[in-house]
Amino acid sequence: MSTVAQKKGFGATLWDYLTTVDHKKIAKLYLIAGGFFFLLGGIEALIIRIQLAVPDNNFVTAGFFNEIITMHGTTMIFLAAMPLLLGFMNAVMPLQIGARDVAFPFVNALGFWLFFFGGVFLNLSWFMGGAPDAGWTSYASLALHSEGHGIDFYVLGLQISGIGTLIGGINFLATIITMRAPGMTYMRMPLFTWTTFVASALILFAFPPLTVGLLLMMFDRIFGTAFFVPSMGGNTIIWEHLFWIFGHPEVYILILPAFGIFSEIFATFSRKRLFGYSSMVFATVLIGFLGFMVWAHHMFTTGLGPIANAIFAVATMAIAVPTGIKIFNWLFTMWGGSLKFTTPMLYAAAFIPSFIMGGVTGVMLASAPADYQYHDSYFVVAHFHYVIVGGVVLAVFAGAHYWWPKMFGKMLNDTLGKVTFWLFLIGFHLTFFIQHFLGLMGMPRRVFTFLPNHGWELGNLISSIGAIFMALGVIVLLYNVVITSIKGEKASADAWGDGRTLEWAIASPPPEYNFKQLPLIRGLDPLWVEKMQGKKEMTPAEPLGDIHMPNRSILPFIISLGLFIAAFGFLHHPDGASWSVPVMIIGGIITFGAMFLRSIIDDHGYHIHKADLMDDDDKKGVEA
Amino acid sequence: MKKWLPKVRLFTLFSFMALLLAGCGEPFVSALSPAGEVAKMQYDLMILATLIMVIVIAVVTIIFVIALVKFRRRKGDENKIPKQVEGNHTLEIIWTVIPILLLLVLAVPTVSATFELADVKAMEEGTRDEDAVVVKVTANLYWWEFEYPDHGIVTAQELVVPTDEKVYFELISSDVKHSFWIPAAGGKLDTNTDNTNKFWLEFNSKSTDEAGGLLYGKCAELCGPSHALMDFKVKPVPRAEFDQWIDKMVVAKDAEHVPANDVAKAGEELFSANGCISCHAINPGEKRPTAPSLANFGDRSSIAGKLEYNKENLKNWLKDPESIKPGNNMTGTYDNKGLSDQDLDALAEYLMGLSVED
Numbered sequence: 001m002s003t004v005a006q007k008k009g010f011g012a013t014l015w016d017y018l019t020t021v022d023h024k025k026i027a028k029l030y031l032i033a034g035g036f037f038f039l040l041g042g043i044e045a046l047i048i049r050i051q052l053a054v055p056d057n058n059f060v061t062a063g064f065f066n067e068i069i070t071m072h073g074t075t076m077i078f079l080a081a082m083p084l085l086l087g088f089m090n091a092v093m094p095l096q097i098g099a100r101d102v103a104f105p106f107v108n109a110l111g112f113w114l115f116f117f118g119g120v121f122l123n124l125s126w127f128m129g130g131a132p133d134a135g136w137t138s139y140a141s142l143a144l145h146s147e148g149h150g151i152d153f154y155v156l157g158l159q160i161s162g163i164g165t166l167i168g169g170i171n172f173l174a175t176i177i178t179m180r181a182p183g184m185t186y187m188r189m190p191l192f193t194w195t196t197f198v199a200s201a202l203i204l205f206a207f208p209p210l211t212v213g214l215l216l217m218m219f220d221r222i223f224g225t226a227f228f229v230p231s232m233g234g235n236t237i238i239w240e241h242l243f244w245i246f247g248h249p250e251v252y253i254l255i256l257p258a259f260g261i262f263s264e265i266f267a268t269f270s271r272k273r274l275f276g277y278s279s280m281v282f283a284t285v286l287i288g289f290l291g292f293m294v295w296a297h298h299m300f301t302t303g304l305g306p307i308a309n310a311i312f313a314v315a316t317m318a319i320a321v322p323t324g325i326k327i328f329n330w331l332f333t334m335w336g337g338s339l340k341f342t343t344p345m346l347y348a349a350a351f352i353p354s355f356i357m358g359g360v361t362g363v364m365l366a367s368a369p370a371d372y373q374y375h376d377s378y379f380v381v382a383h384f385h386y387v388i389v390g391g392v393v394l395a396v397f398a399g400a401h402y403w404w405p406k407m408f409g410k411m412l413n414d415t416l417g418k419v420t421f422w423l424f425l426i427g428f429h430l431t432f433f434i435q436h437f438l439g440l441m442g443m444p445r446r447v448f449t450f451l452p453n454h455g456w457e458l459g460n461l462i463s464s465i466g467a468i469f470m471a472l473g474v475i476v477l478l479y480n481v482v483i484t485s486i487k488g489e490k491a492s493a494d495a496w497g498d499g500r501t502l503e504w505a506i507a508s509p510p511p512e513y514n515f516k517q518l519p520l521i522r523g524l525d526p527l528w529v530e531k532m533q534g535k536k537e538m539t540p541a542e543p544l545g546d547i548h549m550p551n552r553s554i555l556p557f558i559i560s561l562g563l564f565i566a567a568f569g570f571l572h573h574p575d576g577a578s579w580s581v582p583v584m585i586i587g588g589i590i591t592f593g594a595m596f597l598r599s600i601i602d603d604h605g606y607h608i609h610k611a612d613l614m615d616d617d618d619k620k621g622v623e624a
Numbered sequence: 625m626k627k628w629l630p631k632v633r634l635f636t637l638f639s640f641m642a643l644l645l646a647g648c649g650e651p652f653v654s655a656l657s658p659a660g661e662v663a664k665m666q667y668d669l670m671i672l673a674t675l676i677m678v679i680v681i682a683v684v685t686i687i688f689v690i691a692l693v694k695f696r697r698r699k700g701d702e703n704k705i706p707k708q709v710e711g712n713h714t715l716e717i718i719w720t721v722i723p724i725l726l727l728l729v730l731a732v733p734t735v736s737a738t739f740e741l742a743d744v745k746a747m748e749e750g751t752r753d754e755d756a757v758v759v760k761v762t763a764n765l766y767w768w769e770f771e772y773p774d775h776g777i778v779t780a781q782e783l784v785v786p787t788d789e790k791v792y793f794e795l796i797s798s799d800v801k802h803s804f805w806i807p808a809a810g811g812k813l814d815t816n817t818d819n820t821n822k823f824w825l826e827f828n829s830k831s832t833d834e835a836g837g838l839l840y841g842k843c844a845e846l847c848g849p850s851h852a853l854m855d856f857k858v859k860p861v862p863r864a865e866f867d868q869w870i871d872k873m874v875v876a877k878d879a880e881h882v883p884a885n886d887v888a889k890a891g892e893e894l895f896s897a898n899g900c901i902s903c904h905a906i907n908p909g910e911k912r913p914t915a916p917s918l919a920n921f922g923d924r925s926s927i928a929g930k931l932e933y934n935k936e937n938l939k940n941w942l943k944d945p946e947s948i949k950p951g952n953n954m955t956g957t958y959d960n961k962g963l964s965d966q967d968l969d970a971l972a973e974y975l976m977g978l979s980v981e982d
Contacts, residue, residue, distance in 0.1 A: 277711070349692060353688065364677065369666055449853075
């Protein structure tokens with residue numbers, strides 16, 4: 001919390017956050033909401049592992065188990081991993097390019113609230129007749145067969161939160177293209193900014209197919225169309241294509257920012273510039289590009305024929321090359337460096353072997369004929385958890401420890417951080433390594449139970465024990481967050497002492513305008529460049545002047561709330577509820593009314609005056 | 625060296641090997657003990673890929689460990705600034721080219737196997753091999769139907785196939801998407817709702833014998849609450865035995881089933897009175913879309929694809945199907961609560977007498 005917020009009452013703080021358009025506060029909102037959904041998804045994961053700890057278990061029923069796995073996957077991907085990464089992007093990317101905020105602060109807030117209301121709507125399904133139960137992929141034939149409103153919650157909730165993600169991505173693209181500080185050329189951007197840029201481009205191109213798929217599914221379920229009903233001329237394979245044309249780039253939307261986070265951490269704690277920076281940028285762009293060429297490897301067993309399977313197999317293997325380049329560049333960043341093993345650096349180091357495991361099984365899966373065996377077995381479950389947990393979640397934890405001082409002004413406790421790290425890492429490998437073998441031994445994924453004579457007992461038990469370790473690790477992390485916010489050690493501007501990029505040039509936490517004077521960028525790792533020349537701070541690129549700031553607004557919240565309300569109307573429309581259409585209209589009026597207000601009310605923002613800025617300097621000692 | 629150390633090493637070695645052996649799973653359901661040509665081909669690809677990946681992992685691990693150990697910041701180094709290296713073109717070319725070469729080693733057999741496994745000319749019109757066995761598989765919510773179109777016979781839940789020759793499959797689903805997977809015999813192929821998928825498998829006589837003569841089949845695509853329980857069995861038998869079985873099934877098409885005793889007779893009446901007969905076929909020539917054929921129920925090896933084949937389990941299944949396969953389509957179609965123990969005995973007697981084997 002900033003020092004300003006602590007002085008306010010709870011109501012005022014709440015209002016502050018409901019109306020904020022400041023990227024640093026929106027980042028905190030993303031972190032809090034994403035963290036909450038991460039815990040929710042984690043509890044769902046624990047239920048899965050308890051149910052599968054022993055054969056023939058009846059801890060949960062078969063139907064409930066399917067709801068749990070569906071919500072675990074959907075929550076973790078859409079409501080936890082992505083928002084947490086978007087949180088870091090919001091917190092750090094504008095600072096790294098020397099900007100005062102993102103290009104569209106209002107849209108930034110709107111993106112968050114849409115995601116938030118979409119996520120809340122999806123999770124309300126637990127209390128309103130049952131959660132979706134067709135898997136996070138929600139394949140059309142099963143989704144249309146599913147009774148109750150679970151799938152409707154899925155379709156509507158993801159649609160709303162998806163719009164939020166999409167406009168968030170567009171906003172980041174515009175920010176990086178237009179708002180870089182003087183001297184910050186593309187090839188001087190930190191790797192985390194680069195990966196944010198490429199991931200945002202992926203969001204821009206990958207989310208529309210999902211939007212289309214969800215819309216068609218919504219029409220099929222709610223208005224009785226037949227896009228996915230073969231008996232009426234529809235086709236269910238279309239859903240698989242639409243979903244995976246989104247779904248595969250989605251993996252890169254998650255993993256590229258994770259690569260970015262680790263690139264920053266490796267460089268900082270090796271006290272060395274990133275090895276092969278330009279090839280890292282090239283590899284990032286190439287991975288993003290190839291990410292769109294390989295979606296059908298999720299459909300090797302759908303029966304697309306040998307030509308399609310062969311092409312997509314080889315294309316998928318090709319992705320291993322740029323990924324390999326990255327791995328070696330990280331290794332050689334450490335090589336010859338001066339490695340300091342803080343908590344973030346431990347995560348970064350552990351990421352390499354963990355992610356390599358996920359990467360090599362990815363190449364194994366690319367071999368189509370062998371994939372006929374792996375597909376939809378626990379081998380695949382092991383593979384994508386190695387990628388997502390071993391890559392993305394480790395990156396989120398690493399990023400949280402690394403940027404916590406910048407975001408909150410206090411250092412997370414390093415000892416507790418290391419306890420979390422070891423518990424989580426051991427638990428992670430214990431849980432998922434054995435699952436490769438379970439899959440090869442014939443265990444299909446998404447099974448609510450298994451029979452005792454199949455030879456899968458030991459593997460499943462080990463896996464469940466591992467899950468407990470992961471849970472303990474997360475509990476220690478939560479304790480760390482609490483204890484730090486109560487009595488954490490205050491962080492300086494360059495909190496780790498070895499900061500290289502711009503965010504470490506300004507106070508922790510930064511003032512609301514970030515940079516009093518925009519800095520002049522004189523090379524890659526701008527702060528490091530200045531430090532090596534014996535300076536303590538950045539050279540300003542402009543004289544001190546008034547700073548133009550955007551006004552706060554409650555409208556993003558209201559626009560999102562309107563869609564949230566309208567969604568209940570859509571949800572109950574197929575039941576023939578008389579109030580369904582009025583609710584849709586009321587929700588629509590709220591949303592479009594708020595948009596109308598936004599359009600007609602002139603909002604020129606306000607200025608922080610030069611005199612106040614000089615005053616600030618004396619109080620906080622803000623640099624640059 | 626201490627005396628106990630070699631013993632510890634030996635013990636570690638043994639336990640590691642035991643783990644490795646146990647790691648192959650049960651041969652009737654494991655992809656790691658291939659019982660046919662397709663599974664073998666896929667297994668070989670797995671091994672090839674694993675070997676290549678072990679090389680990659682080894683190289684990375686060595687560099688990783690050396691870097692971590694050698695370059696950690698030591699006392700006295702607090703103010704040392706390492707040389708800021710931009711990159712190294714030779715190294716970068718090496719770690720771009722070598723992975724490409726390694727991938728080519730994997731890509732070539734991958735492409736060739738992809739085409740080989742998709743070769744179903746022998747079942748296609750025009751290039752049909754009259755001797756080739758073709759099975760039409762229809763996946764339904766939690767049960768499997770196997771039709772032999774060349775002979776006009778239908779069975780369910782237990783697939784009978786000849787060994788040591790290619791068996792061709794034509795797959796479709798009647799309700800939601802499922803996936804047809806016999807791990808020991810080869811990889812899976814989805815049963816779509818839209819179109820038929822075709823592929824072939826081969827069942828090796830020696831390996832299937834070693835696996836106990838009965839392989840397990842699984843549904844590999846989430847299809848509803850009882851997805852986990854949608855198993856089937858595969859009984860690979862020598863071609864001569866297979867032909868005999870086909871003949872028996874064909875003969876049974878024209879024969880009226882006569883219950884063996886009075887109890888079974890009472891069961892037959894209950895079977896009609898409760899409306900079972902309107903969904904379940906009891907003639908191997910009949911194909912019913914709503915429920916599995918019971919024409920050779922007496923020859924099955926499990927109840928509901930899950931429980932051991934005995935009278936008690938059959939009675940439990942009939943008494944309360946929901947508790948055994950949640951979400952199945954039989955629940956609620958008859959008055960299961962109203963069936964007395966005697967009724968269940970009679971039904972079980974009747975059903976277990978439906979057999980084409982001698």
